[in-house]
Amino acid sequence: MPREISVEPIVAAFAGAPVRNGLRNRLYLAVRQAILSGRLPAGAELPSSRSLARELGVARNTVLRAYELLLAEGYLEGRGGSGTFVSERIRAPQGTMTEGAGGNGQVAVSARGKTLLAHAASSRLQGGAFMPGIPDVSHFPFAVWRRILGRYLRPEQRHLAQYGYGGYGPLKTVLAQYLGMTRMMSCTPQQVVIVNGTHQAVDLIARVLADVGDRAWMEDPGYWGARNVLQAAGLEVVAQPVDGEGLAIRPEERERPPRLIFVSPSCQYPTGAVMSLGRRLDLLEYAERHGSWVIEDDYDNEMRFHSQPIASLFGLSRSQRVIYVGTFSKVLFPGLRLAYLVVPPSLAEAFTVANAELYREGRLPEQAALAEFIDDGHFSAHIRRMRPLYRERLETLRELLSGELGTAVSFLGGHAGLHLTVQFAEPLDDVAIAASALNEGVICRPLSRYSLEASTRRSGMVLGFAPVPVERMRRPVEILLRAIGAHRRPSGQGAGG
Numbered sequence: 001m002p003r004e005i006s007v008e009p010i011v012a013a014f015a016g017a018p019v020r021n022g023l024r025n026r027l028y029l030a031v032r033q034a035i036l037s038g039r040l041p042a043g044a045e046l047p048s049s050r051s052l053a054r055e056l057g058v059a060r061n062t063v064l065r066a067y068e069l070l071l072a073e074g075y076l077e078g079r080g081g082s083g084t085f086v087s088e089r090i091r092a093p094q095g096t097m098t099e100g101a102g103g104n105g106q107v108a109v110s111a112r113g114k115t116l117l118a119h120a121a122s123s124r125l126q127g128g129a130f131m132p133g134i135p136d137v138s139h140f141p142f143a144v145w146r147r148i149l150g151r152y153l154r155p156e157q158r159h160l161a162q163y164g165y166g167g168y169g170p171l172k173t174v175l176a177q178y179l180g181m182t183r184m185m186s187c188t189p190q191q192v193v194i195v196n197g198t199h200q201a202v203d204l205i206a207r208v209l210a211d212v213g214d215r216a217w218m219e220d221p222g223y224w225g226a227r228n229v230l231q232a233a234g235l236e237v238v239a240q241p242v243d244g245e246g247l248a249i250r251p252e253e254r255e256r257p258p259r260l261i262f263v264s265p266s267c268q269y270p271t272g273a274v275m276s277l278g279r280r281l282d283l284l285e286y287a288e289r290h291g292s293w294v295i296e297d298d299y300d301n302e303m304r305f306h307s308q309p310i311a312s313l314f315g316l317s318r319s320q321r322v323i324y325v326g327t328f329s330k331v332l333f334p335g336l337r338l339a340y341l342v343v344p345p346s347l348a349e350a351f352t353v354a355n356a357e358l359y360r361e362g363r364l365p366e367q368a369a370l371a372e373f374i375d376d377g378h379f380s381a382h383i384r385r386m387r388p389l390y391r392e393r394l395e396t397l398r399e400l401l402s403g404e405l406g407t408a409v410s411f412l413g414g415h416a417g418l419h420l421t422v423q424f425a426e427p428l429d430d431v432a433i434a435a436s437a438l439n440e441g442v443i444c445r446p447l448s449r450y451s452l453e454a455s456t457r458r459s460g461m462v463l464g465f466a467p468v469p470v471e472r473m474r475r476p477v478e479i480l481l482r483a484i485g486a487h488r489r490p491s492g493q494g495a496g497g
């Protein structure tokens with residue numbers, strides 16, 4: 001009796017499969033999709049390569065190559081010359097499944113995944129006025145960088161194309177020297193751990209030094225990115241207020257010491273407060289007494305407009321309870337994804353091993369190029385070039401805003417960094433204002449969104465001036481002013497969350 005072999009599910013899936021990657025891949029994806037969706041059930045026999053090729057109008061070889069791949073990946077199985085079948089081991093889930101999502105539209109993520117997604121705050125837009133925290137990359141000396149990097153992308157440097165372990169030595173040496181000179185830190189290259197950004201640094205710290213359920217104190221308002229990483233690592237984030245002297249621990253919270261304390265003492269994000277010496281000494285003493293670890297986020301200290309970079313908390317700590325985190329995202333360019341931790345000597349080995357184990361290291365050519373870039377003076381030259389440029393942009397933005405808004409706003413910080421934080425005198429709905437501005441293409445982050453707790457919530461805007469040249473600042477400011485004007489009425493419910 002002739003066997004019934006339906007080509008219809010494959011033909012239908014083939015018609016809908018992406019056309020861009022060649023016929024073999026298109027057919028492979030079509031059959032795979034038909035299997036995963038259950039339209040080709042386990043045990044179903046596939047048409048012969050000859051008849052399917054005829055049906056689809058493709059070469060028989062194309063079908064044979066697609067079948068070969070599906071056989072190799074276990075979607076199909078041959079039965080001793082009697083045909084090709086959908087593997088018996090594949091059981092399509094109930095209902096239809098499109099790849100990556102449940103059939104009923106629900107995404108099957110874990111509880112931890114849900115926490116992560118619920119707090120997600122990364123912007124899909126990553127450039128233009130007034131995106132906070134990004135430098136003006138158009139002034140980066142790309143030609144110099146290309147020339148240096150090119151030297152490490154050659155066959156004779158092929159060892160740098162391997163996985164890394166423990167970071168690139170000369171970069172760690174240069175960094176230890178640089179931090180000694182600019183941050184009053186005394187550390188060896190072994191204490192420097194190279195990572196792909198501050199987020200990874202915080203994740204590494206959470207995994208090495210804290211357990212799920214441990215408490216982490218976080219500045220509030222504070223850097224949502226670090227907060228989300230700590231929460232995603234299973235820590236209970238406890239908000240602590242911030243004032244003009246930096247972190248202001250609530251007296252009642254002192255009785256419940258946390259495992260981790262996240263601070264940005266040289267330029268509190270987003271208020272710009274520099275942590276006072278009194279608070280620094282108090283924090284270090286508290287951390288020592290209670291066995292807490294302080295995470296020092298020193299993200300944009302190079303861009304101080306009226307002084308040298310502020311000395312680090314790490315350098316002040318005799319008891320070595322501080323993990324210092326620095327990044328090249330603000331000074332050079334964020335896509336470089338290079339940052340570093342400096343850990344106390346007793347933790348150097350643990351962090352080095354954990355870093356290699358968790359994330360697998362690489363980017364050695366970039367690390368080598370960066371070491372040379374710093375050593376040859378290009379790094380300091382770039383900072384010297386950018387500082388006056390950013391300062392001018394900051395002052396222009398401040399003048400434009402205060403000229404129009406007067407006492408309706410006050411400015412927080414504004415002595416350093418790449419952003420200006422504006423606080424509204426009345427409790428305006430800053431989330432709605434940001435949405436209105438975004439409608440006209442201007443990105444600004446509502447200040448209220450930086451707070452976890454209602455009691456610390458302030459209404460305002462965090463404005464990244466760094467990527468906006470002075471001559472192009474007026475238009476986005478006008479858009480922002482229009483958005484503020486349209487919402488100058490108390491929302492009555494705080495400023496979003």
Ligand SMILES: Cc1ncc(COP(=O)(O)O)c(C=O)c1O
Pocket residue numbers: 132133196197198199200223264269297299327328329334338339
């Ligand atoms: C407060 C703060 N710390 C650190 C960073 C740097 O993060 P990364 O090194 O992952 O680019 C940012 C970036 O926006 C930031 O705002």
